[in-house]
Every structure is written in structure tokens, then in C-alpha cells.
Amino acid sequence: MSQPPVLDLLPTEVEADLRATVRGLLDARCDAAAVTAVYDGDRAVVTPLWQSLTRELGLAGLLVPEDRGGAGASAREAAVVLEELGRAAAPVPFLTSAVIATTALLDTDGDLLAELAAGERTATLLVPLSAGPQDPLPVLGTDGAGRVSGSVTSVAGVLEADTLLVLVATDAGPALGVVGASAASVVPVVSLDMTRQLADVTLDGAEVTLVLDEGEPAVRRALQAGAALLASEQAGLARWCLEETVAYLKVRPQFGRVVGGFQALKHRLADLFTEVESASAAAVNAAAALAADDPDLVVATCVAQSYCSDVAVHAAEEAVQLHGGIGMTWEHPAHLYLKRAKADQVALGTPGAHRTRLAELVDLPGASA
Amino acid sequence: MSQPPVLDLLPTEVEADLRATVRGLLDARCDAAAVTAVYDGDRAVVTPLWQSLTRELGLAGLLVPEDRGGAGASAREAAVVLEELGRAAAPVPFLTSAVIATTALLDTDGDLLAELAAGERTATLLVPLSAGPQDPLPVLGTDGAGRVSGSVTSVAGVLEADTLLVLVATDAGPALGVVGASAASVVPVVSLDMTRQLADVTLDGAEVTLVLDEGEPAVRRALQAGAALLASEQAGLARWCLEETVAYLKVRPQFGRVVGGFQALKHRLADLFTEVESASAAAVNAAAALAADDPDLVVATCVAQSYCSDVAVHAAEEAVQLHGGIGMTWEHPAHLYLKRAKADQVALGTPGAHRTRLAELVDLPGASA
Amino acid sequence: MSAVVADLEKRVDALLAEHDPAATERLEFLRARFDAGLAWVWYPEGLGGLGLPQEHQAVVDSLLAKAGAPGNHPEKNGIGLGMAAPTILRFGTDEQRRRYLRPLWTGEEVWCQLFSEPGAGSDLANVATRAVRDGDTWVVNGQKVWTSGAQNARLAILVARTDPDLPKHAGLTYFLCDMTDPGVEIRPLRQITGEAEFNEVFLTDVRVPDSQRLGAEGEGWRVANATLNNERVSIGRASERESGMIGVVSRTWRERPDRRTPDLxxxxxxxxVDSEVFRLTGQRLRQKLAQGQPGPEGAAMKLTFARIAQQASGLEVELLREDALRYESDQGWTQVRPDRVDFTGRDAGYRYLRAKGNSIEGGTSEILRNIVAERVLGLPGEHRVDKDRPWKETAR
Amino acid sequence: MSAVVADLEKRVDALLAEHDPAATERLEFLRARFDAGLAWVWYPEGLGGLGLPQEHQAVVDSLLAKAGAPGNHPEKNGIGLGMAAPTILRFGTDEQRRRYLRPLWTGEEVWCQLFSEPGAGSDLANVATRAVRDGDTWVVNGQKVWTSGAQNARLAILVARTDPDLPKHAGLTYFLCDMTDPGVEIRPLRQITGEAEFNEVFLTDVRVPDSQRLGAEGEGWRVANATLNNERVSIGRASERESGMIGVVSRTWRERPDRRTPDLxxxxxxxxVDSEVFRLTGQRLRQKLAQGQPGPEGAAMKLTFARIAQQASGLEVELLREDALRYESDQGWTQVRPDRVDFTGRDAGYRYLRAKGNSIEGGTSEILRNIVAERVLGLPGEHRVDKDRPWKETAR
Structure with missing residues (x-):
């Protein structure tokens, strides 16, 4: 077993400051009631919040080099942002636009990257939510005259995007193309997780600009980055569930005592604490590997994704259960986290898919091999 | 989904009486210290106990029809005996001789069946402990002059047997043959579970008597019966672990209270109770299906085996853990149950193997199908 | 054929002869059936029954069904039939039994349950709703929650505190409450599925005649427990292989070979396997009950039921991946009030969310584990600081 | 290179110059190393150290190893180095530190731990071993258990009850006990693996001079807790990928393609994945500690360590099937006293059995969950009936 590098898993001062800033903004402009309203079709919270994050804080440019108009930060800072967005179940397209679409465009020329970094435009990649870095990808056909047609269902980030990235079939293989969202037929999907609502997208002879010949590696790299950083969102979500539940059980009385004093619940929360701490270590390691462009990145991502996906779901399920009936109600925010966690679990590759990939990487072949 | 029959899952009065008789005998003649001594090579408890069970109580003949010298009882009674033997971690060859070897011989003529039923002889089938009803079976070669040669490793019940049943290669397929144990080279294996000690057996031109041409179906039927009834041993073992642990925790003080009052342990024991009750329902159903020669037998066995195997291990592990340090000591009998449960788990097919078989039977094919 | 069955057949024939189902108004037939003792044969004569063992009911039901007789739609009055009726039978006065059981059984009067409160969930005895005696009536004030079917109910079983100076279990009294009283306000309670299966019920100066008290003053805890035991026994019936959530998920598995993976x-x-063992455990429990041996597995079975429903529905989402994230069937997230609870209906996302309630409603899994540990295994109870002190000093 | 490292190199050079490892008797070299402050550089000067940060020790160790210097065999004195030394450093008098630390570090005096008793396991403060003052000495009587290495130990750290009239935590005192005292009887304690790693130790009128009391009379609980915190921190180091049980089982998996199944x-x-995440959590914890931020994950890590070891070793048995049931390596079931603990050694059956102890020794998983819940999450402690009452009235 070759040994991976020892990465710095502790936050820098810059990262700690960033965390405080983002949390402050989310506390002020992303309360649970506004997020819940999204489920009933009131998306008023989305655009102002996204504009604050991008135009005020410049977060869309974290992964973009300074000479391309970005902040020249790294995946570690993006991970901090995602942890906080997970904590708030925030309905903004940071992952789809500022991580995935942005990473796919890193090797392109033109202004789009800078416009994304500045928050002037928002993009998403036309793949189903569950597509992982190794999965088959939808490649759309052209008529040879720069017009692309085809459908992709269950895509995240479309409703918030003005720009769509598509893989376009060319003789030299799939190229990366850019299509204006207004040129697409977008049908919103009533989604289990409305904080990352899906949509079905159909292009019917839409005008496309090819921006990169080698489209497939760029898209896979983007999905790899997305998977590596999604773990931080999941870790942040899980930590909110733990902290909120602990806080509630410290004050909720039953049988003349606070519920948090009952040992069976204490032990479950201790186990959950163990999981949440572990998830955050795994997530920060994946982000650090991505930031360092380390060869261990794929292993680190498979580990973080398969672990954090299940921890987030478990934490949200425990939050619902341990809040008792109140956790089952629409008014209490626990359900926002349950839905987000369950959707995140299948996003960018299921835990099982990540383990299957891991098996190849670390030489633990299956039964038939 | 075709529906299985509704079998009677409650004990008859005869079965209840049988249980009381067997338990009484085991209480008197199979104490934990004597069983523990087996691990240090003192097998003094084995033969007298087996003789009491067979000659005094006639238990070896339960599955043998009355006109063949047996008790003409059914698999339900054999299941009761196995539950009690599991409770006592008793080091007797009931399963290997009175269930498996006896079932294999049911369609044979000659006196052997009656001698087994009477406890005058004790037999075992030469297959590895883990061989399940669907697994490849060892078939030994002959020199054409009635002499058989070959080796089978990790066989249970050999040390207590005077008679070995072997599958012998013939032109018409594997036949069932009988070899005297004294004609075999038997090397005892220091076994994880010394209450069902394994041995490696080599036959080198040993004289064999063929007793059944269609040997393979008989052996598979025998292993099927063994697997169906092993579940009862596991259920009995699990129940002992639960009851012993509950009893201990009701008296063991820590922090000025009995340990059984701590809620985290109460909840674990409640869950274990649920598992143990479920295991016993699954086990009695498998025994009832075997007794009724019901077409659902294979499903019932796969269900019971895959469920009870893991419950027995879980119960024994909880017994060790919840006894604290004392459960880790040689003097406390918990380890006898842990070792027996872990060995039982891989006996007659692992839980995974039984689930794989089940998948075919209930039309839940795997990914590659 | 036993004499009992022969007699039952005769009675059914007589009922049908006098009230041809094809020519009789539905309610009239149901009332006649009740009066003939064929509603629930194990109830006493005069109260819809004949005092027979419960298993004979199946004979009557099947004969009447064959004859095309109308049913009483038990699914519309689950609380009434499953909880109110046995409690009224056991604790009611003769007058109460005669007044309530007949319209309950025929479905003319639907019932709901006013037990839980925001501060009295698992700790049900902590009920804070007050009932103060005013001559021959009680004046009730408080808030109840988790009331299913309140909007359709004519009557409610109600637990209220009548003496806050007594320890909490001792100061409760059980009432039958008229839901049409002007002081009763019903608000739908939306849950994580988007639906509002349940309600909050606000009681403001609701007047309940003392004749609608069930059991003695202060005996409410004992009466309520009898009601709840009926609830727990009625949950978790799975008599068919692949019924419930495992059946749904198994069908999905068979329909979607493209989504199968080895780990799933x-x-x-x-x-x-767990579901099949659960089915067998239930089968054995029913056999024990039929022999008059109540088994201790009831609470344990509800635990298992909830676990399987949650794990299986969670697995289905992983299997279907983004297809399970389309929450599109029926009304999506629009708040509706379903006619009846459906654990396994709609789509995979709904099933996943709804199953979360299975370990909360009707006794949380945590409370059920306490019950198994204490009542079945005989382990010591929790330390109870509030047990012997006046409720008003402990209540929070 | 930092000035500190340069200075350390100079000191190492000086030591090697004066004591050529090739020509110096082993103990003499070790004593000289101690006296040069190069034993544990983070200890104070004069006590084997130089008062430097602990991470500089690695420099010294590596330079000396390269020079072929003899080591102090820390594996033979784990209790001494890991538990007794830091406790003596923190609570000892100057005289005690000078008397004990040098021979402890050189390995001349091996230590064991006399804390647990049959009635004081998880409830360690329930210690019943009595120490009664007799002038300048204490007379100790009682029974200890789970003492590893007692047969090789010259000295022991001992907790005994000096005042049974005080509540249980208040009446304890901590001593350093001479294991060669004639009143000390050591009996091997066999465990489920067949081995006797541990001992029971019977103390009969053992005389301990008051000068061997560590900390004040009645302060034993606080001192013992400091010792135990050292124990917990020292457990669960996994810095390499695939170290520990997962490494063993992964190798078995690779070697036995015939036994692989999809479920396994x-x-x-x-x-x-769990093991890798455990490794990363430990790495982060060590980084925090190096920055002087003690993380709360220590107790949590031991929980995970035990769970992984147990699950992985259990899986290995299922993988190897009957091959794992052959308990044949080394001595089989014969009772031996191993030189040191081996969690992952021998064969699959041994590993399975031995791993069961991982959730018991050094704090049961149940106690660790209490610690995490109470100290880390701030949840309320258990109801403690025995906390403020005299020990003699509560002891059982």
C-alpha cells in the first residue's frame, strides 16, 4: 500500500475568517422560513442571496485564478463555503456554477470564466444530478451548422443559470459548448430537495459556441471537483443536524427532565458526533487533495463521498427522529436538511458507486474479478 | 409473489415436555466448566452426555421412522433439542449424526440407520463444515475394488463418530458409501469452537460399503435439513446470551445502581430481545417447513439461516461486551457461546451464501443478471 | 361445522331475510346488523355482539360480503373502532355504551383522539389541558396536537388534567368530547411530506357534560393506557410475504434492472429476510393471541416495522437515484389533507419521508424500547423525578 | 535548520562522543542519555529532558538510531512510560521525580497499574482496596484485576481507599507500590483467547511508605484521572493507510480470491473507508495537538478504533470460513503469558476474539460514549445516587 501525503487538515486564518463572513451573511439573509417557502414556489430568497454571495463576497471567483478575474483562492476555501451552505441548506447554485461549471471552463479562453467569477453570469453543466466523475455522460448532437439538439433530464442548477455547458459531439470527440439558457426549453421538476431543484432541459437546434475541443476530460475533472467538494456541504449539513439536535435536547423536557439526559439518546448523539467529526476530516482531506492537485485526489474523493453522503443522511434522520413529532412538521427546518441530505447522497455518484471505484484504486477487487 | 403456507409456529405439548426433559438433563450433566475443559483437551463430558441423550432419551432416533427403529418424531422435535443444545453450547454430535448423517441414510436399507437411532453408532458426513446444500461437494475416488481414497479437511463430528459417510465416485455418479472411522486417518484440528471440534480426514484405500446409488441428492437433502435445523441451535444460543446478560445486569452494580438500569443498555437489550424473538420465529418456521416437507423449505431455510446466524453472533458479542471485563475471561462461559456462534455462522453455508440462493428463489436477481 | 358457526349462519340468514341488502338503505342495514349482534360478535349482546370469541367474526364478514351487504368503512373510523370502542366498552357506563357504540360502529359518528400536546408527546401523562368542573359540566381549555381526522370527527376521546395538585399520573381524567362544540378550533398541521394528515386542536372553554366522563375522576391515565395498548396491538400486521414497504421496493428492483448494483x-x-422474519414473528404472535397467550412481541414488532419501512424506502431512493428525487405524483408539495394515511403510496420520495413518521407516531421507538426493556425484560425503570410530586410543581 | 535543532544535534554529538555506543554498556549509555536531557526532550532539565516541545524528540531519536545507539525498549514498559511517568512528573514531589523517572525511562524498573477491581471496573471510583495509615506507612489490603505485566513489574501505580466515610470520589489516594513486597500475590488471568495477558493481584498487608504517596491524601481520583487521560490519548494511532486490522483483512482479501463474495x-x-477516515481524523487530531489545540476527538477515536477492529476481524472469519476456525498458530488454546499485546497477530480466530477486548480495556465503549456526550456535547450527566453519600453506605 503506497502511502498518501500528509495534508494540512486544519483551517488557516484566512479560511476561518471566510467561514465567519459566510456564516454571518447566511444568518442574516437565508433564514429557514425563507428556504421553506421555496417548496411552495416562493423563490424570493434565491437571487438576492446568490448576488450577495457573488457580488458582495466574490465567492464565485474562488477557484478562478487572479489573472482570469477570480480570487485565486483554492478548493480549500470553496470547501469552507460549501460547509456553510450545507449548514444553511442554502438554495444557491454555488456547487453547480462556481465549482463544477467553473472548473470545466478553467482551460477555456474568452470572457465567460471571468463573468462567472464576477457573478455576472451563472452556469451549469448539462448532466443528470447523479452523474459521477466516472459515469457515462450525455453528449448532444449537432446539425453541423453550430446548432445542438437533445435532452438531459434531472439537471441541477438550471433554474438559477443563464448559461448552459454541454458536451457536443464532434468528429474529434465530445467538445465543450456553451448555450444560452434562454435558447433551451427548461421544465422545472418538482423535486424532493427544492433547495437544489432539478429541471429537464431540451435543446432543439439551439445555437452553441464551442469553447474547448477536449470537452470530456474537462467535464470529468469538473465532476471530480464537484464530488470532492460536495463532501464539505454534506459535512456542514451533518454538523448542523448534530448541533441543532443537541441544543434542542438540552432544553426539551419530558418526564420532568431534559430529554438530552436520557442515556440512550446521549449514546446515539455521541456516535453521531464521532461520525460528524470523521466526516469533516474526510471532507477537508478531499478538499486539500483537490487544492494540492494531489495524485491521491480520486481515492480521497471516493472516501469522502461514500462516507459523508451516508453521514449526512444519518445525521438528518437522527435530527428528525430525536426532535420527536416536531421534527416531522413543515414548520421545523429539520425536513429541509433531510431532503437535501438524501438528494446529496445520490448526487455526483452514489456511495456505492464511489466504493466500486475505490475498489479498483486500492486493489480490492470484487468476487468476479 | 406466491404465498407460503401458514405453519403452526407454536410448540405442541409434546415439544414442551421434550424441551423440559432435555434442559433438565443438560443442566445436570453439561455444566459450563465441563464444556470449557474441552478447550484444554479434557473431553470427559462428551461421551457420557451423548450416551444420556441417545440411550436414555432416545434423541438420536427422532428423525427415524418407527418401523426403522426410530422415534418417528419430526424435525420440529429435533429443532427443540437443538435449541436446548445451543443454550448449553453442548459438545455433542446431534446435528452431525442425528440430523445430517441420519437424513442422508433415510433412503438406505440395512441396519445402520437403526443403529444410529439407537445410539449404538454415531456417524458424520465427510464434507467441510461450511458446505451448504448448494455447494460443490467432495467426491472421493475408488480403486474399483471397494477401496476409497482422498482427503476432506475441516469436518465436524468426526471425533465423536465411529462411522463416516462419504460420496464415492462411480460410473453412475456419486454414490453414498460407509467407512469405519478406524479405517481413516483423523487429525484433530485445534478449533475456534472446540464444542464442535473439526478434524482433517484422509482415507487411503479404506474399505467402503456403498449404501445408496443416488448419493448426491441424499447428501444435499441432509445438508438442507442440517441448515434448516442449525437455525434452532443458533436461536437457542442467542436466547441464552440474552437471558444471561439480562440476569447479570439486573444484579451487577456500577455507580451505585444496577447496570441494567442504564438506558443505553436497556435499549440495546430491547433491540436484542427483538432479534432473538424474531430468530426463534424464523427457526421454528424452517423446522416446521422441514417437518411438513413443504415446497417453501428452501426459502424458509435461507431466511432462517441468514437471519439466525447473524443474530447468534450479535447476541454472543453483546453478551461479552455487556458483561464487561468478566465476559472476556476464560472462567465466564460467554466465550463458549461467542466461539460457537461464530463457527455456526459459517457452518452449512454463510449468511451471504444463503441470501444469494434466496435471490434466485424469490426473483430478486443481482446486478449482472 | 361447529354449533356456533351454524348458529351464526342462521342469524346472518335471518338478517338478510329481513333486510335484503339490495333493497335496504345502507345505514338502515348497518343498524340492523348491529342490533342483530353481528357487528362485532365478541362484544356483549345488545352492544352489537353476541359474546363469542373474536375469531368467529370472519365467518360473519365473509357471509355478508358474499351476500352483497354494505360495509361500515372501517378505514374511515380507525380511531373510533380501534381505540374508542374498546375503551368505552371496558370503562363506559351502560348508558355510555348504548349511546356511543352503535353510531360509532355504523360510521355515523367518526371519532378522533385528543391526547398528545406540544408538551406531552412521549411523556403523555404531562398533559396540561385543563378541565375544571362547573356544576354538571367540565370546562376544558388547552391545545392538542397530532390529531388525525379531527376535521371529519363528530366526537373525540380526550385526556385532560382535572387536579394539578396531584402527581402527574393521578390528576388526569378521560372524557368523550363533542367536536362540534364552538370552542373547538381545528388547524391542519402540515408535515414533511407537504400533506396535512394531522391537526392541531385548540380547546377554548369547551363544555363537556360530566355524563361524558369515561371512568372516574383521576383515573384518566389508566383509561388512556388501555386505549394506547389497543393502538399498539393494531399496528404492524403483515400476513402476506412481500407486503408493505419490502413489496414496493422489491417490485421497483424487478422493474429497474438498469439500476441494480451489488451493494444495493x-x-x-x-x-x-428481515421483512419475512417480521411476517413470521407476527404470524406466531397472532397464533399465540388466538390461543389466549398474549406474547410480549407487540412493542418489539412495531420497532421492527418502522426500521424496515425506513431502511427499505431509503434504499429505494438510492436505487432510483435522481428518478427518486422527482416529487411529482399527485400534488407535489401542495398542502392537501389526505383521506387516509398511506405509508407505501405515491412515489419513492414520499415513501421515504412518510416512513420517518413510523418510528414516532403511536409511540416513538425510544419509548417502545423502554417498554420492552422494562415490561418484558424486567429491567429497572428510569429515574423519575416527577413521579410523586404535584404536577404543577414539575410541569414545564 | 532551526537553532533548537542545531543545538540538539550538538548535544547528541556530545553524548555520542563521550559514550560510543559500540563500546558502552547498554544501561550505561541509556543513563547517560537520560542525564544529557535526551531521553524525552519535553521533560524538564534534570529529569531526562530539556523543556523543549515534544515534536523535537523525533530528531534526537533518529540521530541516535543512525548512530547505532541502544533503545530503551518502550514496548516493555508501556504503563511506565505512557501512564506512570507523566503522572509522576505532574503530581510527584521533586524527590519522587528524581527517584523514579530515570530507572523508569531506562527500563531498569518496569511499572504496572493497580487500578481496576472486580467491583470497580467502569465505576473505577468504587475502588474497595483499603489503605490504612500506620505511622509513616500505609497498610494496603484488597484485590486488583486486569493488571497487565504485573509479573515483570518492579513498581505499580495504585489507587486505594483511605477514607470510606467520604463520598466515593473523595476518599481515594494514589500510591506508588513496590511489587516485590511479600504481600503482593500475582495470579495470571486467562482470557477468551486462551492467553493470560492480564493478572489478578492480591494485596495482603502490603506496606507502602507515605513517601510513596503521589499527590495529597484524598486526591487519588484526580491523579488517577490524569493517568487515564494519558492512556486514552495514547490509544488509536493509525498514521499509515491500511494499518491495523483493515490492513490484515485487506491482505487476506487479496490472497484469497476464491473466497470473495459480493456482500463481503x-x-x-x-x-x-471507515479505516481511512479514522486515519484522517487521527491525523487532524495530531495536527491540532501539535498546535496546542486539544481536540475532543480522542474518546471518539477509541470508539471507532474498537468498532473497526471488531467488524473487520469478524468479516475476516466469514471470508475465510472454516479456514478461520482453525485455531492452530503458535500455542492454540494452551495458556501462555504473552510478552506483549498483539491485536492483529496470530490467526483470524485469535484476532476476532482479541478484538472483543478493544471496546472494554482502557475504558469501555459505553463509558467513552458517556464521556463524549457529557464532556464534549455538554449533555447532562447520569443520575448519581452515590455521589454525595459516604462510600461505605453505597458500596456493594
């Missing part, structure tokens, strides 16, 4: 396969098989 | 594959991969 083994998890599915484990759940299939 | 997914379970193995889950455990591999």
Missing part, C-alpha cells in the same frame, strides 16, 4: 442487492436481500 | 466485498470496502 445485498442490502435489499437483508431487508427481504 | 461491500462490507470490506465500507470498513476500508
Amino acid at each position: 442487492h445485498d442490502r435489499l436481500l437483508r431487508l427481504w | 466485498h461491500d462490507r470490506l470496502l465500507r470498513l476500508w
